[in-house]
Amino acid sequence: MMNRRDAIKTWLSLVAGGTTLGFADQPKPESPTDLVAPPPEHEAMHAMPRGWLGNETIGILMYPKFTALDLFGPHHIFISMAGAKVLLVAKTPDPVATDTGVKIQPTTTFADCPEKLSILFVPGGTTGTLEAALDKDTREFVADRGEKAEWVTSVCTGSLILGAAGLLEGYQATSHWMTRDSLKEFGAVPVNRRVVVDRNRVTGAGVTSGLDFALQLLKDIRGKDYAETVQLFSEYDPRPPLDCGTPEKAPKEMLKLLEDMFAPFGKQVTEMAREVRAARAN
Amino acid sequence: MMNRRDAIKTWLSLVAGGTTLGFADQPKPESPTDLVAPPPEHEAMHAMPRGWLGNETIGILMYPKFTALDLFGPHHIFISMAGAKVLLVAKTPDPVATDTGVKIQPTTTFADCPEKLSILFVPGGTTGTLEAALDKDTREFVADRGEKAEWVTSVCTGSLILGAAGLLEGYQATSHWMTRDSLKEFGAVPVNRRVVVDRNRVTGAGVTSGLDFALQLLKDIRGKDYAETVQLFSEYDPRPPLDCGTPEKAPKEMLKLLEDMFAPFGKQVTEMAREVRAARAN
Numbered sequence: 001m002m003n004r005r006d007a008i009k010t011w012l013s014l015v016a017g018g019t020t021l022g023f024a025d026q027p028k029p030e031s032p033t034d035l036v037a038p039p040p041e042h043e044a045m046h047a048m049p050r051g052w053l054g055n056e057t058i059g060i061l062m063y064p065k066f067t068a069l070d071l072f073g074p075h076h077i078f079i080s081m082a083g084a085k086v087l088l089v090a091k092t093p094d095p096v097a098t099d100t101g102v103k104i105q106p107t108t109t110f111a112d113c114p115e116k117l118s119i120l121f122v123p124g125g126t127t128g129t130l131e132a133a134l135d136k137d138t139r140e141f142v143a144d145r146g147e148k149a150e151w152v153t154s155v156c157t158g159s160l161i162l163g164a165a166g167l168l169e170g171y172q173a174t175s176h177w178m179t180r181d182s183l184k185e186f187g188a189v190p191v192n193r194r195v196v197v198d199r200n201r202v203t204g205a206g207v208t209s210g211l212d213f214a215l216q217l218l219k220d221i222r223g224k225d226y227a228e229t230v231q232l233f234s235e236y237d238p239r240p241p242l243d244c245g246t247p248e249k250a251p252k253e254m255l256k257l258l259e260d261m262f263a264p265f266g267k268q269v270t271e272m273a274r275e276v277r278a279a280r281a282n
Numbered sequence: 283m284m285n286r287r288d289a290i291k292t293w294l295s296l297v298a299g300g301t302t303l304g305f306a307d308q309p310k311p312e313s314p315t316d317l318v319a320p321p322p323e324h325e326a327m328h329a330m331p332r333g334w335l336g337n338e339t340i341g342i343l344m345y346p347k348f349t350a351l352d353l354f355g356p357h358h359i360f361i362s363m364a365g366a367k368v369l370l371v372a373k374t375p376d377p378v379a380t381d382t383g384v385k386i387q388p389t390t391t392f393a394d395c396p397e398k399l400s401i402l403f404v405p406g407g408t409t410g411t412l413e414a415a416l417d418k419d420t421r422e423f424v425a426d427r428g429e430k431a432e433w434v435t436s437v438c439t440g441s442l443i444l445g446a447a448g449l450l451e452g453y454q455a456t457s458h459w460m461t462r463d464s465l466k467e468f469g470a471v472p473v474n475r476r477v478v479v480d481r482n483r484v485t486g487a488g489v490t491s492g493l494d495f496a497l498q499l500l501k502d503i504r505g506k507d508y509a510e511t512v513q514l515f516s517e518y519d520p521r522p523p524l525d526c527g528t529p530e531k532a533p534k535e536m537l538k539l540l541e542d543m544f545a546p547f548g549k550q551v552t553e554m555a556r557e558v559r560a561a562r563a564n
Contacts, residue, residue: 067358068357068358069355072350072355075384076489076490086382095385095387100357100368102357102386102387103377103386103387104385104386104387105384105385156517176517177517195521195523205517206515206516207358207517207518208358208493208517209517211490212520212522212523215522215523215524219523219524224524227523227524228533228536229526229540231524231527232532232536232540233488234351234489235458235459235487235488235489235491235528236489236490237476237527237528238490238493238494238520238527239476239477239494240493240497240513240520241477241498242509244510244513245513245514245516245517245518246514246519247514249514251510254510254514255514258511258514258515
């Protein structure tokens with residue numbers, strides 16, 4: 001087994017070199033599904049310590065009006081996994097517009113997505129998320145790949161889609177604080193924690209939890225050393241200039257107002273859950 | 283002046299309603315540059331307390347091989363500024379590929395970008411960042427809009443582009459820890475802090491500093507209440523599962539190796555700075 005020095009060096013040449021830094025003379029990805037996959041015959045593959053080089057296939061769901069940051073936090077961490085393929089999977093090959101209208105090109109369609117994913121990851125959103133959960137094709141795709149995946153994961157309201165696909169029944173899970181309790185609609189057990197791991201289900205809280213979520217998952221998959229190196233590389237040492245990031249920390253008045261404003265959305269979630277159950281019963 | 287309750291309610295109907303939640307029946311953006319601008323005649327505009335509704339124009343630079351998370355952290359905060367236009371500005375109207383190959387559609391070209399920006403924001407990257415700094419059109423665009431902008435800002439190695447454009451001379455600034463000292467090449471004073479504010483220059487450290495950076499800027503522009511509401515809405519209460527996010531916290535061996543690996547990149551930065559100085563002298 002190579003020593004730690006060589007391991008990190010090889011890792012960097014694969015991850016940083018292959019994607020970000022361009023140190024290594026790696027072939028450029030030719031097809032979209034080759035994104036950041038290192039050359040399979042790379043000499044380092046035989047010398048790498050167990051766990052430092054993998055061959056995961058990570059499928060990230062994109063759907064109209066998802067929230068960009070829900071995706072790009074975890075994506076930044078996933079892409080650091082040397083040897084992994086990271087796919088942006090959408091129903092059609094067309095660019096997908098986020099909830100703020102930014103158009104992003106998927107790499108893979110539902111039809112082209114590998115059957116067996118190492119990680120299925122679903123980002124959140126609001127009305128777009130409900131629409132995705134109500135879309136039969138999307139729900140069936142998530143249910144199918146989720147049942148076969150090694151890890152079934154989400155950030156923010158993405159867990160509502162996992163729930164609608166029947167993947168959270170009997171599992172502890174979380175969501176954006178505003179929709180956390182709605183997870184009960186899908187037979188899940190809501191937990192007030194930033195990242196909830198229950199067997200192979202890993203769910204993150206609202207939007208910005210994506211980095212904590214993905215680092216936790218990376219630690220579980222690739223080990224502590226690997227995750228620490230990625231954390232240092234990403235300079236992830238958060239220092240929020242304010243301390244109002246949870247309902248418990250917020251002024252009561254502000255919280256009450258946000259809750260009141262979101263009440264209609266909560267009702268829409270309940271309605272979605274009812275429709276999904278009805279569709280499944282038929 | 284309306285009370286706090288009405289203010290938050292109005293804010294939500296504009297921000298959450300207009301972009302994320304779809305509560306309000308706002309017209310959908312028709313041209314790309316209309317992204318999330320509320321209707322100018324919205325009745326709330328006259329009733330909003332000072333600072334809760336603005337009309338900022340925010341220009342975010344996109345260039346080949348930028349790092350997606352550098353952009354989408356701050357973008358998530360900027361987009362919450364009711365009344366602001368958030369533009370993704372690139373040299374040409376074509377989709378821009380990030381350093382991991384994700385293609386993202388800009389909204390605005392250099393030629394179409396308003397002269398006077400409230401915020402100019404530049405994300406980082408690695409080889410792509412050096413290439414952007416060496417590109418005369420990009421450098422001149424950044425220099426021109428930066429000289430006229432109210433706030434000149436960056437995250438990660440984005441500060442190298444600001445520096446190359448001559449915008450950091452005599453300013454305190456920061457960058458990814460690996461390139462922070464290189465800011466001296468551009469006459470800046472490197473500071474080891476997650477977010478550095480010097481007059482109207484606001485720079486963030488590596489990649490993940492984007493949220494801390496943007497919340498700080500939001501607080502300075504829209505005030506504490508506004509920034510806290512956005513923080514709660516984004517559930518920004520980070521809980522990294524590991525504690526290795528800075529050189530000071532990392533094992534010495536890991537740090538030394540990363541530094542060694544990055545030494546060639548540091549030389550490329552020095553070379554870039556020399557070329558830029560030579561170009562300016564001619």
